[in-house]
Amino acid sequence: MAQSSISPPLQFCVAVIGVGLVGSEFVSQLWSFPGPSPFRIVLLATSRNLIFQPDGIPKTTSAQLKAEVSALGLPFDAPFIARELSGLVKPGQKVVIVDNTSSDDIASLYPTWLRLGIEVITPNKKAYSGPLNLYEDILNASSETGARFLNESTVGAGLPVISTLKDLVATGDKVTRIEGVFSGTMSYIFNQFSTGSTEGPSFSSVVKFAREKGYTEPNPADDLNGTDVARKLTILSRLIPSLRQQLPAGFSSVDTASLVPEGLANAASGDVFVQDLPKYDEEFDKLRQDATKDGSVLRFVGVIDVEKNLIKAGLERYPVTHPFATSLGGSDNIIMFHSERYSPRPLIIQGAGAGAAVTAMGVMSDLLKLAY
Amino acid sequence: MAQSSISPPLQFCVAVIGVGLVGSEFVSQLWSFPGPSPFRIVLLATSRNLIFQPDGIPKTTSAQLKAEVSALGLPFDAPFIARELSGLVKPGQKVVIVDNTSSDDIASLYPTWLRLGIEVITPNKKAYSGPLNLYEDILNASSETGARFLNESTVGAGLPVISTLKDLVATGDKVTRIEGVFSGTMSYIFNQFSTGSTEGPSFSSVVKFAREKGYTEPNPADDLNGTDVARKLTILSRLIPSLRQQLPAGFSSVDTASLVPEGLANAASGDVFVQDLPKYDEEFDKLRQDATKDGSVLRFVGVIDVEKNLIKAGLERYPVTHPFATSLGGSDNIIMFHSERYSPRPLIIQGAGAGAAVTAMGVMSDLLKLAY
Secondary structure (H helix, E strand, C coil): CHHHHCCCCCEEEEEEECCCHHHHHHHHHHHCCCCCCCEEEEEEECCCEEEECCCCCCCCCHHHHHHHHHHHCEECCHHHHHHHHHCCCECCEEEEEEECCCCHHHHCCHHHHHHCCCEEECCCCHHHHCCHHHHHHHHHHHHHHCCCEECHHHCCCCCCCHHHHHHHHHCCCCEEEEEEECCHHHHHHHHHHCCCCCCCCCHHHHHHHHHHCCCCCCCCHHHHCCHHHHHHHHHHHCCCHHHCCCCCCHHHHCEECCCCCHHHCCCCCHHHHHHHHHHHHHHHHHHHHHHHHCCEEEEEEEEEECCCCEEEEEEEEEECCCHHHHCCCCCEEEEEEEECCCCCCCEEEEEECCCHHHHHHHHHHHHHHHHC | CHHHHCCCCCEEEEEEECCCHHHHHHHHHHHCCCCCCCEEEEEEECCCEEEECCCCCCCCCHHHHHHHHHHHCEECCHHHHHHHHHCCCECCEEEEEEECCCCHHHHCCHHHHHHCCCEEECCCCHHHHCCHHHHHHHHHHHHHHCCCEECHHHCCCCCCCHHHHHHHHHCCCCEEEEEEECCHHHHHHHHHHCCCCCCCCCHHHHHHHHHHCCCCCCCCHHHHCCHHHHHHHHHHHCCCHHHCCCCCCHHHHCEECCCCCHHHCCCCCHHHHHHHHHHHHHHHHHHHHHHHHCCEEEEEEEEEECCCCEEEEEEEEEECCCHHHHCCCCCEEEEEEEECCCCCCCEEEEEECCCHHHHHHHHHHHHHHHHC
16 A cells, blocks of 8 residues: 555755855755754864764854854864765765855865765855866766765856756757856846946946945956856756767866956956956947947857857847846846747746855755755 | 665656647657656556556557557546556655646546555646645645645746745745736737737737637637636745635636626637627727837736735736836746845746647656656
8 A cells, every 4th residue: 555655754964064155044044944854954064164963953043153163163074074974874864965165175075975875965166167077977976876966056046047957958858059147247247337328337337336346256357257157158068968078178168258358367456456447448338339339238148059069158249129138137147048849939047146045045945856 | 884875766657647739748758768767657548548557658659649548548447547556656666647637527636646655747737726625635645645746837837937936935035926927828919919019910810810820729718818827826826835825716716807808708619709809909909008108018917916915817017128028929928036035136937838848848847856
């Protein structure tokens, strides 16, 4: 009879590495999970310290999480983490490491963890947008043990971008083109700078204001160089079977047209960068004028053209009637999937693509995928 | 050691009830699943016949599926289905019924199946948009045995609408308002009829053309009465905890402003309906004129206002700059989620919301959620 098939629900030991903005928001979402929760947090770690309690770390005020871990924790110890967590993997109980850092060192540990049967969830783009051999090692490790890796929030934060692409591919659709505004910072800058009008604020003033608001990296060059977009394109393109091995070096293999002026490539700091950027306002204004004459706006986009094997990031013009002009605002991401089924009109996903709450939501929704 | 935790992957016995357009497309997607598939189809049924092979029905040309089942099958027998399928539920093997019908009778069986430990996946809106007691019986049955029910394709077909709403709720976001164009037919009709211009085709001519193209039900009154939208609003609102019990009678409790003229409420057939509809063109033209004077377009939308406990379907005006005017085209659905996190700018999902291929994709993606 059916009753015999009902096993007790899986339990999940969750280890959280990185308890900054995203990490502490994630912990707070997890501790607020309603009803009987299958999740308990067994480990909290900063880059320097860790707390490990296999029976579950009691709920606390997560506002002070980082300080608490620093004050009470043991020194950070990667072999200790792998050893202790793998000891918790057993039938009926899964162990999940949630990496909320942006560390390359932590990312390089995913294959080890997966081989120990530990699942990995992360908003950290490093492992999935880096060299192909690390990515393939992750795929192999996962298929060896069945431990899963999920990284929804590496593209579009809480927006269902990766899950949608996976569904399109797994259900046999043929994705032909993905095109989108993938950087919240770039979205904000060009939504302000290029509206289809010939007049408007100078490029440098928009960047300066965005930096003051905290919308850019400390040095805006780290946004304007397009690396973030190239990383996201790498992550998506590897989910498309025919493009899986297209980018051997990862994001640096993407055809990226940086917006950092050559003369500022080596600016000593963010302060220097924004101070010197006005020298290039005329160039950016010319681009805007040309677009406007053409009935277009400028947007910094990422494009994956599957048929042409083309993966590129850069500034493009879109007609003022295009959704990238009409529908976009704030620092929204927008992603269009063109496929055999979604043709001639694409599947579109739009919304905030950055911020601690929505990034943590993407992480939490991955955790829920493992459990439900 | 971790190795001990690796169990063989779950196997899935899939029973497909309804092998018309969506059903046969689903079967085709399932049979095309790449790599070692954990799925085997054990039952295929039309409303009159069924084929049952517990070891798996061999792959065939699904173009003739319906004819094959009719020619070779036993008579349809619901108790037989429940009995035989529940016998296949065992540790390591799940049984999934995929209901591709639009039958109320089949929908009423979900609680029985779930109580036998059989999972249920469906694009059939009936069970989830009907009386609250059936819905609650489904919830209870599922929680008693742990068998799951998934119905992504009941709203927006393959678009990730239900999964996104579930993620928002489960991760602790506070959804404040959902607003969207939920009917592909209504989308097509008003995208053609109301473009922000005072001139345009008559309402009846747009409806007549849509019917000829196969975009409407045989009797367009079945689209224009708003029932389909009311059903989708019911399904979504029940996923929001504070609205779960808001619609005791289901879709008929939704505040729906039908577009069927009173004089045509009892039209004997679709032919009669489109023949007499021109009598009402003046009324619809007046609505268009008024909207245009206002700088707006007309769209038939569904709204869930969580704070006001308001769930309504009807014709609304949107400024010509609104995404419902600028971004929408064809017979696209568009759904906006406003929440505490996605504020002031909403999370938006847009794309084809009807058609066999994308509906079957939603069904298949639900099946993949059970397996991966």
